[in-house]
Amino acid sequence: MHVSTDPQVWIMALCTLAVYSYLYKENPFWRLAEYALVALYTSYSVAYYWHGYLIPRIKTYVIERHQYYYIVFGLLGLLYYCRYLPGKVQWLARYPIAVEVGWGLGAVIAVSPRSPMQQLADSMRPLKNVNDVIFFLLLLTAFMYFFFTVGKKSPVVSVGGKIGRLVLMVALGTAFGNTIQGRISLFLQRLSFLLADWLGIPIG
Amino acid sequence: MEKLENIDPRWVYLVMAILLTIPILKPVGLALGMDEGTKAVYNWVESLKPGDIVFGDVAYAGGSDAELSPQLSAWFYHCMKKGAKVVMVAQWNTGASLGYKVCQAAAEKAKKDGYSAEYGTDWVYVGWKAGGTTTWRQMQVDFWNACAETDHLGNKFSDLPLMQRVKQWTPDMPVMIFSAGSPGVPTYTNYFVGWPLYVGNVAVQAAEIVPLVRSGQVKGNLLGMTGAAQYEVLLWGGGPTVKKMDAQSLGHLWIIVLIVLGNIGYISKLRKKG
Amino acid sequence: MRREIPIILTIVFLLVRALFELIGPLYDFQITFPDGTKENLFTTISNAVVFMSVVALFMGMWNLTRNHVGNIRRKRENWPYSIWLLVLLYGYAILGIIEGMEGKHFDWIYNGVIVPLDSTTLSLLAFFIASAAYRAFRVRSLEAGLMMVVAFIIMMGNTSLGNAIWSQTSWLGGFKGIRDWLMNVPNAAGFRAINLGLFIGGYVAAVRVALGLERRYLGQD
């Protein structure tokens, strides 16, 4: 057993313990860690966008290649800050917001149907064996659960919908059961850091 | 008995921590089952001939290290063992360096065991390239141009013998993606139709990937830590991840015990109420 | 000015994006800049839109500063922590901008503090998933009971423990065999129904905005 002498490993270990202390109770160590992470991540992304995006774009595209439309979009982006300025300029922030919303909407409207179409096509498989038939029936009932207006009074839809909800619960149960091992792996990773890297206990 | 219905969550947490720690220190070694998906991936690599080119894709970052790095490591070692040539790309920039370290360690291990695993001739780590799916699509047409002719370490493609054979990413070069989310599998199901696709999954995704396996879009998949452990069993008969599976078993057992306790408490409360 | 221009901007950018995604020749259209570099027109425009939102990178810092300076000034509960936050916020941002992403100190703090805090927070899930399962899986109703049984079988099928109790080679393929069936049939059917439904619902939500029935993003006055 050789406890680590690296100060960075010690800080890492203390950070790890501070987070786990939340499981007992909200406490000053946790609070220090929490405020630290909120601050550091915000600053990290400022530095990340600054060096990884903003400056390279300005250098290569605006200065070297003279693509001046970036300046137009840059000025538009600056309007976001109007939101926090005093006085009557706050509404100016709507311009970049509108561009952003339009751009996102365009993608939703053009691209989002593609993957569902593949799912839809795959649902039309030949019913060759028992499992295919069961899959087909379960899919239809599960689909019925999401009928909000059609066949509100029809007993077929209401019974089908009820069975459908059970099918959904089976699907959710499957996802839940599967996820557990992934989540436990996450703790095992931290645990092997604490035991092997920090305390120097040989594991396994 | 009714107290069992409301155990303080802190006890739940404490027992969980203890139960996971013990088997890490002293593994028991319970036997594993075997998934069809794992066998499919293993048999595929087993069928590779020396000199075949395969692609690997690192589409995960630190958060999924515990699940996907062991998979990557075992798969990569297996490829080196069979003499296949591996080109690694990375869809996540945050995980590119991590993936490189894993591959490098696996290559070292393969070398130690007497297999050829030279960087540049047996494998190349191309790493992350900006531009998303557009870039990936261009790789099919002109791999060199799409990657700006440099690998993760900054080497020129022209200095790497293996890259002379990879001017284009053609459908005879299958891909194995280690995926933790988005971007990930859809890049290949949408743009690489016809390329054999294998997936290393995080457990969370396992349920969602099934429809793709059903439709044949995915040829084989590894499921989280279990998948890695199964692969290690097939490859080496055991390994570091296999040891961790005991802790998994105990963790699952504790959750099952909790569910049983909770129900006993619930039922006895119902009885009391009459 | 206040409402009309934003609405026009939304519609213009909506159409531009949608047409680029749908129409092949447009998507493949290349432009040549005066200096000879070639670029996909679509890439050019999307880069510019991303650039626009990146320019707002200080908004988050601004909001944090405003809130926490307020905390300190009014001496709200836990105000000393706000000082801690502000010092780290500005200290690390300035360090990052001066030193760059690969800087020695910047990287040391990233690996020593951010990475462990981040992955430990994620690993809290190992505990929370246990307490959530404990509370939720009661035989309260048919639904909860069913979900419980399914989760149980999956858990057993995934671990070596389950394999030891009811092995893969025995009747029905053991826990693993049943798990595989559950994954491949009811689970796939359920998720497919959810996905197809989500597509319709989400698309109509987008249509409502595109048709101008939902204008909250523009504010009211």
Added chain:
Amino acid sequence: MSDLLLFLAAEAPKYKWGIFRDVKGCVFGFLVGIALFVLTYIMIQRARAGLKIPEIRHIPGLEAFEEAVGRATEMGRPVHITNYYEYMGDYDTFAFWSYLAHVAKLCAQYDTRIINTNSDYLTMVVNEEIIRQAYLEAGRPDAFNRDDVRFLSDWQFGYTMGVAGIVAREKPAAQFLIGYFYAEALIIAESGNLVGAVQVAATSATAQMPFFVAACDYTLIGEEYYAGAALLSKEPVIYGSVVAEDLMRVAFYALIIAGAILATLKVDALRNAVLF
């Protein structure tokens, strides 16, 4: 030689019907989209004109919003609502805004504090505006506290830790988790449970649904999330869009049945049409 190879590789791109991109489902998906536009428009026009449109079934969990805010008022504790990280142009965000407006209005009427945490500073700008507007409509603009609209770092777990801390300290009596979530979902929901909050979740994230069902008191799953958003806005015209959704669902339903029968008879035409 290599130049020749490159030349051969860069053959002319293929298009469907001469113009559409050669991507699976591109054309059929586009037609489905157009159909949804038309259906929505017609149904809304019908609703506006006061023509009869079908009634919508009860969605369990929707009434929980008022109940939960009421409980928070009684206990004198705040309400917390969040959507994690949704960028501005996403439909999940549009749906979230309906919920936010509804909850903020309830809080303004009941004089209960509302805390909104954010991970995207651009969406936050709009969120703040919506809450301010709700207070204005309730006639109490002075009660709006902009410090309660908080930004907590744009990286997943910085945000998560921040929310967990706020929940533990402020002890909200009601927590609404609405929108698209990732792994942080269960951490936030369980933090809420530790302080005994009533929790309502509505999500379109398939991977997180099981955890919300397990950890929250009420959960709107799948499409109920979008339908709920329409119902909460309480405008009759919006009802029309739910009807449109349903009609398209029936069409999908018919397609699946017809396609499966045809496929069993070894006719793949319908299937190929969908993938076109």
